[in-house]
Amino acid sequence: MTSLWRHSKDGPDRAEQSTQREDDENASLQEPTERTRLLQPEPDQGFLSPDDPAVSPYNLWSVRALRGLSLVALALSFVWWTFLLVSIFVSPPLMHPRGSGFFAFSYTTLATGYLVLGLLFFSVPSKPVTIWSCVISLFLLVNMIIILAVPRIRLEEGWVGIASVVWATVIALYQIIQNRAVAWGKREEETRLTGREETRRSLREWLVVLVQMVVLVIMTLATTLFTATLTLRSGDASLEPTGNRYSVHGDIYQVHLACVGNRTENPHEPTILLEGDYGPVEHTLQPFINDAYQHGAIGRYCYWDRPGIGWSDNAPSPHSAGMAVDVLSEALALAGETGPWVVVSAGIGSLYSRLFASRHLLEVSGIFLIDPLHEAYLDDVGKPNRGFVLWLRGILSPLGLDRLAGALVRGRSREDRVIGRSAYQSGKFIKAKLQENLVAVTMTAAEVQSARHIQMGETPVIVVSSGQEMQKDPRWAERQEDLSHITNKLLSWDIVHDAPHEVWTDTEGRQVLEKRLRDILEESQRNGFKFASGES
The missing domain is CATH 1.20.900 (Dbl Homology Domain; Chain A)
Known part of the structure; x- marks a missing residue:
């Protein structure tokens, strides 16, 4: 009797255990969920230690x-x-x-x-x-x-x-x-x-x-x-340019070009075409030329910002001096500006103006170089360590440490940052100088060498050199003399002994420059330069 009762009592227990095992097996076959354990605990193990790797x-x-x-x-x-x-x-x-x-x-x-x-x-x-x-x-x-x-x-x-x-x-x-x-x-x-x-x-x-x-x-x-x-x-960005921006290079980017003065009825009266030095032309050469215009020494002039400088956009990389000159030619055509031109430039800008003159032989009636950079110095422009420094400055330029300090501490204006003394701090300017560095000893050097071979021999040339620069480096004096012979018609080579590289900032230098500007304009008109007919 007792054995029968015990048998009937154990029967349901075994059935429940069997059902529990089946449920566990079915659960293990189901898809895992957020709460599914990857490492199943051993039976009766309890909670894990907080330092256990399984707690993750x-x-x-x-x-x-x-x-x-x-x-x-x-x-x-x-x-x-x-x-x-x-x-x-x-x-x-x-x-x-x-x-x-x-x-x-x-x-x-x-x-x-x-x-x-x-x-x-x-x-x-x-x-x-x-x-x-x-x-x-x-x-x-x-x-x-x-x-x-x-x-x-x-x-x-x-x-x-x-x-x-x-x-x-x-x-x-x-x-x-x-x-x-x-x-x-x-x-x-x-x-x-x-x-x-x-x-x-x-x-x-x-x-x-x-x-x-x-x-x-x-x-x-x-x-x-x-x-x-x-x-x-x-x-x-709210600072409007003095001239206009023109879309160039297949409308990929824009460059700034401005012309001052009215056209005259004399088709042979040349227009001064400015090319700046290291920084924006508005901060370097243009103020002096504008004073000469106000004094009546010149009748009309045009100036532009090279890609990445001033109001101009950056150009695609790589970008050589010859490419920049082609862009200038396109902008002048879009603006309806025609020669004859007397190209006036300073420092490194002289390389650009010489290239322009060699590609517009019948339109350039004079070349005026102010303490120009000789192509032999392109090795310095294209030094790898200089390129690395420019690249590093460019990478850090979005932080704006120098620009913010200039605005907050020194009171720099937006004119200073766009076309003035602080323009060199902008990412656009740094990118332009990095592009200049990357191709200086390759593309640009080859372009300038070709320009020297192509340049028209009878184009009048004037060179005004800095006495200070010549005293610092004897090679500078030799290369200034060499640049006075880029054509067969040297009107004058003047040395302003006490003038710095930016000759126009010196009183004597300004007087010499204004006098020589009148000389080259008179020579251009006296020769009756006819660019349209192809006569010289």
Whole structure:
């Protein structure tokens, strides 16, 4: 009787155990969910230690998927970063911005660094990271609004710059989501596997948080400076050019050209065509020429900004002096300006004016060189270490440290930053000088050598040299003399002994220059230069 009762009692227990085993087997065959354990605990094992490697947010499929998405984003960002780096030296098709392109490179560098930081410390989320990421996202959002809202900046940055700042903003927002998601996953797994949320941090985790904080503070400072620099640029963009901008090179970019004075009925009266030295012509040679115009020494003159300088856009890379001269010719044609021309230039601008003269033989009636740069010095212009310094300055230019200091401390105006003494600080100017450096000893040197062979022999030439420069370097004196023989008709070679390289800044130098300007204009008209008919 007792055995029968015990048998009937054990029967249901075994049935329940069998049913439980079947449920466990069915559960193990089902698709894993967010709460599915990757490492199943042993029976009756209980909670794990908080330091157990199994306690990890990587147990969740969503967290691992998020990390995979970060890896894909990093790969895309690195490819885009590489393209932008290459485009500084050689512009790929359809990727040329009218500005320098350094802002786009900086935004992409920021996004790439942000992704690397997030992946390196993926499993150590923290609230300070979320807070600083929110601040960076806010500044990047303001950057994006400025670029899109200011027409001139939007035009200079182009689709490349817009895409880069949007990408950086999206990545900053994504990092907030990633940090919060990993923190949630970490909390969920700790609660499930250890019975409570772990609030302690190991020394390693505190060091990780410290490194994250330092890097994010640097990124925040960078985005703050980007915003301030863009604000300055938005103010500078409101400065209207004195002349007009003309779309050149297949409407890829624009250059600035201005002419002062009325045309006369005398078709043989030449127009002065200015070519500036190192900086914008408006800050160097144009004020002196304008004074000569006001005094009646000349009747009409035109001047322009080489690509990347003043009001002109940057040209695609590579860009040589000969390419710049072709662009000037195109701009003059679009403006309806014709010769005869007397080209007046100083310093490195003399190489450009000589190229222009060799490509417009029947239109150039005189060449006036003010302490010109000889082509032998192109080796100095094209030095690799100079190119590296220019590249580094360009990479740092979006921070605007010197421009902001000039505006806040020294009171520099927008005229100073666009066409004045501070123009050399802009990314556009640095990019133009880097382009000049990259091709100085190759393309530009070959173009100038060809120009010397082609130059018309009867074109009158005047050279005015700086006595100070000749005293510093005996080779400078020899090469100044050599430039006085680029044609067979030297009108004058004057040496202003106390004048610096910018001869027009010296009182005696200004007097000599004005006198020689009258001489070359009179010589041009006396010869009855007929560029249209091809007679000389």
